[in-house]
Amino acid sequence: MPIRIMGTGSFLPEKNASNTDLEKYVDTSDEWISSRTGIKNRRIAVHETTAGMAAEAAKKALEMAGKEAIDVELIVLATVTPDYYTPSAACQVQAELGADNAIAFDVNAACSGFVFALNVAKMYIETGFVKNALVIGAETLSKFRFPHCQCYVLRPAGFPIDLFTSFFLSRFSCPSDRDLDLIILDT
16 A cells, blocks of 8 residues: 655754854864764754644644644654653644544654654554554753763764654555655655
């Protein structure tokens, strides 16, 4: 059964943190970070919440797809940094959007979480349980400080980057019997 990405959305927190800003918290320098990663700046959350920023990314994906929140049947949100353990971040996004008909739950699988969330949504659609899904990857890792580590190499910041991406997937009729590949867009 062919599945396609109908819309994408993203959101970045307001605060910009430079490599020079990181020098205040960890033993590093702009030259050291930028020569190894090419990164000069990153965005970090200060007052924004994981669910709030995920909802903003979701709104953009729905807008691009030409869909309303009431059309959403499934919300799968990948995160290791929810605002609360319960209710789940996906349920908070569901409430923010007004997606009253959607099943909503979080997937916690760290770096591979978004890939798992995408595959879970794909399976729900392929089995016919739902016709569409909103898949969201949302991390607010700047909530945590990692002193004395070299996380600015492993991640784009000593305070890891906060990024929110969402995709709206839907089943559709294909003129042939072959399935189309999912194409992930880098937003």
